[in-house]
Amino acid sequence: MPRSQEPTIDATRPRPAAVITGASAGFGVEFARRFADRGYDVVLVARRRAPMDALATELEAAHGITAHVVPLDLTDADAAARLLARVDELGLDVRALVNNAGFGTYGAFAEADPARIAQEISLNVTAVTLLSRLFLPGLLAAGDGILVNVASTAAYQPGPYLAVYAATKAYVRSLTEALWQETRGTGLTVLALAPGxxxxxxxxxAGSEKFKVGQMLPVPEVVDVAFRALDRRNTPPSVVAGYRNRVTAVAAGLLPRRLTLAVAGRLTGE
Ligand SMILES: NC(=O)c1ccc[n+]([C@@H]2O[C@H](COP(=O)([O-])OP(=O)(O)OC[C@H]3O[C@@H](n4cnc5c(N)ncnc54)[C@H](OP(=O)(O)O)[C@@H]3O)[C@@H](O)[C@H]2O)c1
Incomplete structure (x- = not known):
């Protein structure tokens, strides 16, 4: 039984390509491995070239696909446009985009470095939004496109001492769920992944282990959650990785806000 999101074999089309941001470490590496395993060429995007070159070599040898490495700082003002121009130049049939690059910062908001706040919003919010916007027409035209934006369990309640991070992830979740609705019936699959x-x-x-709130899962299990959701006939707008994290996310939405904030503050407080 073929998985619903596996690329369709069509000799008249080039191999499908998946663009993955934050592909030099963590979830991005695993997303690249999974797409390569499904026969996609991959476009690896992050600032550090060396780990992406090593991953590209591994994926090309293991899966016979082509891996393109695009070193890019996604907080640069024209980064999204440059990435689109680069994949156009390469002549790729981009049928998947994973907006995964992101970072958090721990500490009291009143003492946070304004320049770092701007970078965090630029990467977690602006780059995700503009890349989604610029790649969406092509993904829609593909007929079987995939858009995954990586949010977080932090999207489900405000985060005292990680206030900006939680707010950026609430934005990612909200944006992605709205796009899920806007593109219903088009053949595009849209998903916000919320890892714990x-x-x-x-x-x-992030400069702190205080972010470690909730059920911890290994990276491959979190990415499995995303692919299982993508493979469903009716992919949900968002998915939280881990049963206990799902329960917490639901509870956070049901409890009175003061209580949710008090619990969150106790868990992440200094
Ligand atoms: N790990 C967690 O506990 C957790 C939980 C929930 C959500 N998330 C989310 O998961 C996503 C991936 O994070 P991760 O856990 O895999 O962390 P990670 O191991 O630190 O990886 C982050 C990736 O983002 C890239 N990146 C950072 N700044 C960038 C920039 N300015 N331009 C381009 N790429 C940049 C990094 O590459 P370079 O440094 O080479 O640029 C790296 O490839 C993030 O959106 C994060 O918020 C993580």
Whole structure:
């Protein structure tokens, strides 16, 4: 039984390509492996070239696909446009986009570095929005396109001491769910993935282990959750990885806001 999102074999079309941001570490590496395993060429995007070159070599050898490495700082003002121009130049049939690159910051908002806040919003919000916008027409035209935006369990309640991060992820979830509705019936599959705390380079970048709130799953299990959702006939607008994380997300929406904030504050407070 073929999986519904596997690329259709059509000799008249080039191989499908998946663009994955944040492909030098963590979830992005696993997303690239899964798409390559499904026969997609991959476009690996992040700032660090060396780990992406190594991944490209691995994927080309293991799966016989072509892996393109595009070193790019997605907080640059013209990054989204440059990435689209690059895939056009390569002549790729982009049928999947995974907006995965993102980072968090831990600490009291009153003491946060304004420049870092701007970077965080630029990567987690602006780049996700503009890449979704610029790639959407092509993904829609593909007829079987996939758009995955990586949110977080932090999207389901405000995050004291990770206020900006939680707000950016609430935005990603909201944007993605709206796009899910707008594109219903077009053949495009849209999904917001909400991982719980997962051992990647994320905590190092965030400067704190305080982000480790909730059920921890290994990276491959989190990405499995995304692909299982994508393979469903009726992909949901968003999916939370981990049963206990799903229960917490639902509870956060049902409890009085003061209580949700008090619990969140106790878990992530300094
Ligand atoms: N790990 C968790 O606990 C967790 C939980 C929920 C959600 N998430 C979300 O999952 C996504 C992936 O994070 P991860 O856990 O895999 O963390 P990670 O291991 O730190 O990976 C982050 C990726 O984003 C890239 N990136 C960072 N800044 C960038 C920039 N300015 N331009 C381009 N690429 C950039 C990094 O590559 P370079 O440094 O090479 O640029 C790296 O490839 C993020 O959106 C994160 O918010 C993570």
């Amino acid at each position: 705390p997962t051992q990647t380079e994320f905590f190092e970048a």
